[in-house]
Amino acid sequence: MKSKVYLPLLIALFVFGLASCKKNKDPEPIKEEVFLDTAYSSNEENTMDVYLPLKRSDSTKVIFLLHGGSWATGDKDSLTQLAVFLKDKGFAVVNMNYRLTGTNPANIHPAQQNDIKAAINFVASKAFNWHISSDKYGMLGVSAGAHLALLYTYAYNTNNKIKTVASLSGPTNFTDPRGIGFPQAAAVAALLGASFEANPTLYREASPLSKVNSLSKPTLIIHGNFDSVVPAHQATDLYAKLNLFNVKSDLLLYNTGHDLYNDANKQEILNKITSWFSGNIK
Numbered sequence: 001m002k003s004k005v006y007l008p009l010l011i012a013l014f015v016f017g018l019a020s021c022k023k024n025k026d027p028e029p030i031k032e033e034v035f036l037d038t039a040y041s042s043n044e045e046n047t048m049d050v051y052l053p054l055k056r057s058d059s060t061k062v063i064f065l066l067h068g069g070s071w072a073t074g075d076k077d078s079l080t081q082l083a084v085f086l087k088d089k090g091f092a093v094v095n096m097n098y099r100l101t102g103t104n105p106a107n108i109h110p111a112q113q114n115d116i117k118a119a120i121n122f123v124a125s126k127a128f129n130w131h132i133s134s135d136k137y138g139m140l141g142v143s144a145g146a147h148l149a150l151l152y153t154y155a156y157n158t159n160n161k162i163k164t165v166a167s168l169s170g171p172t173n174f175t176d177p178r179g180i181g182f183p184q185a186a187a188v189a190a191l192l193g194a195s196f197e198a199n200p201t202l203y204r205e206a207s208p209l210s211k212v213n214s215l216s217k218p219t220l221i222i223h224g225n226f227d228s229v230v231p232a233h234q235a236t237d238l239y240a241k242l243n244l245f246n247v248k249s250d251l252l253l254y255n256t257g258h259d260l261y262n263d264a265n266k267q268e269i270l271n272k273i274t275s276w277f278s279g280n281i282k
Contacts, residue, residue, distance in 0.1 A: 028129050029055045032087070040096070040122035040232035045103070045114055049076055050123075052130055053085035060132045062092045062123060064116070064162075068143025068169070070187040071112070072101045079142065082270075090275050092132040094123055098148070101190040109206055116152045120161055132233040137161045138271065138281045143230065143258065144187075146170025150208035150238075153217050164280035166220040166273060169258050171230045172238040173202040175208075179231035212241045213278040217278045218248040222269060224256035250276070 014259070035050040043275060053060065063086055067074045076095045084094040098115040099107040102235065120137065127134035139162050141149030148166035153165040174188050175196070189195050196203050204210050219242055223235035235251060242249040254265050 010191070020124055020241070030057075032056075033130075041115070041118040043099060044117070045097055045099045046118065047076075047079070048094050048119060048122075049083065050130075051083050051093040051095070052132065053087050053090050053092060056092060056131050058127070058131060058133060059136065060092050061277065062094060062132055062137045063277055063281075064119065064123075064139045064149075065093065065095045065096065066116070066139070066141035066145030066149050067095075068141075068145050068235075069100070070184075071144045071191040072187060074100075074144070079118075082140075085270060086274070086277075087128050091277065092130070094119065094122060095241055098236060101187075103152065108203075110156075112148050113152055113156045113190075116148065118158060120159075124161065135161045136163065136281050137167070138277045140162045140166040141170060142167070142168045142279075144191075147172070147208065150219070151211065153204065153219075154211035154273065156216070158244040162217060164277065166222070166276060167235070167238075168222050169224060169227060169230055170208075170221075170234075170262055172208045172234045174207045174238075175200065175210075176234070178233060179228075184229065199230075209238055209241060210246065211240070212245060212278075214245045214247070216242065216247045220250050220252075220273070220276045220280075222252045222254070222260060222272070224258060225253050226255065227258045229258040248280070 032054040033052040037047045040048050040051055063234050065079045065083055067076055067078050076097045079095050083093040086093045098112045101107050124134045130239055133165060139149040139153055147170050149165050150167050150170055153162045153221050192202050194202055194204055221235050221239055223232050225232050239251040254260060256262060
């Protein structure tokens, strides 16, 4: 009789125990985190803001953002809203500063490319602790930052961590003088440490257009038709060369100037950026 009485109780306790074990095995979702002004190398200009999304894992994709400012000015703060937007879409976002020209004689090209490499290596070293991917990375730059992002992806991405790149109003060819005035030419000379007449080879080697080949990464190009700072043909020429080598690419042209966003197109651009990185970081 006792065995008949205790058997249902034992079964109930066993089932309850299994349920408790299963519950204990389900981890709590990883909470979002933000790390501001994180140093990624010893140079005082090398800081980044890191935005880590909710429910991330070791497969969470990472996007690096590079601000504009003619390589001489600007700050990561200008891309904070974009960083938060992409974080809320489930990406880990690294909004980075890099060495600016004019602040130190050593800050000429390829100093900025070395900064990008250092930032990528730093983030990869934190991948386990931050619960993000160690190699599923994309890069987006605006204006001068777009030039840096394109050039890094095409020419300096030796560890193949960057899978795709997006350019917003970015210069692509320093050897083409069409539509380029003195301020732009002076900014490029400050970046490269020489005039075009003094070193045309340097200008070519620092031009993303010259680095495109059949192995180049998928590229999203967004530009304004009436851009008076970086003429639109810099975008269309890059797109044509990518197509020549059958590299996956997309070109969006808007009837805007150098500043792309307006009330009519902002959400469309943000949606395109999101879908592009979702489909091409892999």
